[in-house]
Amino acid sequence: MxxxxxxxxxxxxxxxxxxxxxxxxxxxxxxxxxxxxxxxxxxxxxxxxxxxxxxxxxxxxxxxxxxxxxxxxxxxxxALMPEDRVNRAEALQWMFFEQHSIEPNLGAAYFWLTLVKGGRELQRHAFEDWMEEGHRALGVMEKRLALKDFFVAERYTIADIALYAYTHVAHRCDFDLAPFPAVRAWLARVAAESGHxxxxxxxxxxxxxx
Ligand SMILES: N[C@@H](CCC(=O)N[C@@H](CS)C(=O)NCC(=O)O)C(=O)O
Structure with missing residues (x-):
């Protein structure tokens, strides 16, 4: 086990x-x-x-x-893994994007604003960058999700799980999801997946x- x-x-x-x-x-x-x-x-x-x-x-x-x-x-x-080679590579593409553009911004803001007492003051210098880069990354997700229900392979995969983790708590660390309707609709779709x-x-x- x-x-x-x-x-x-x-x-x-x-x-x-x-x-x-x-x-x-x-x-x-x-x-x-x-x-x-x-x-x-x-x-x-x-x-x-x-x-x-x-x-x-x-x-x-x-x-x-x-x-x-x-x-x-x-x-x-x-079923969480895309089947063909190009879809698997696309899953990796979005998982790398998550690590480079979502996790260091939304993830960092979530950590310091929700988990660390006094984190906002401690990280005041970094906060603006996280907001700017994080909103930019949400814009990239919005563009993809305006065209597709899920990130890869026309179905729910590990790419969605990777991107969901910090995006679904973005509102708890000052990110405004109002300008990203396709992201919000996708969050609801992911939460409705079987076994969520x-x-x-x-x-x-x-x-x-x-
Ligand atoms: N890139 C790593 C990041 C992991 C990470 O940052 N983990 C945090 C918790 S979310 C941690 O263990 N931090 C403790 C530390 O860095 O000392 C991943 O995706 O797993």
Missing amino acids: FTLYSMQRSGNSYKARLALAQLRVPYRLIEIDILKGESHTPEFLAKNPNGQVPLLEVAPGRYLAESNAILWYVAGSS VTMDFDPAAVAAAK
Whole structure:
């Protein structure tokens, strides 16, 4: 069984939890509080020298970091993975876009504004850049979604999961989604997908309640 090292309020970790839930893959969840330095202990750094979650133990002692690599791995040849070569490459294209244009802006704003006390003041110098670049990236998504229901392969795939993680909480960190109607419609479509779970979903709590 997989073990996922994750932080409940981390968008990157949510990507892995969402895909695993939709694929109905059982896994052990270990909560790592990055705000308490738990991803920088010697034990954790031995598993991921980069000191970050999510981290998936795919086989005893074999660890996979980077949320989008984890998505790629768990999707395998399931319905979440596009079938043909060009669609798979397009999925990667959007997943790289997510890492370069969404995560460093929407993800950073989400982290500092919603998770860190006093984060707005601490990051005042960076905030304007995140807003400008983040809104620009949302504009890129808007253009794609004005033409297509999903990013790749005319259906819901790991590219949508990667992009959903921080976009669906953008309004909680000062981003205004009003000028992006196609993005808002896509967010609703993703949330309506079969087996969708929210960011606060905890598989252990559900299992305990059974
Ligand atoms: N590119 C990585 C970023 C992972 C990342 O930034 N993880 C954050 C939580 S969302 C973290 O563990 N931060 C702790 C640290 O960097 O010390 C991914 O997509 O997984």
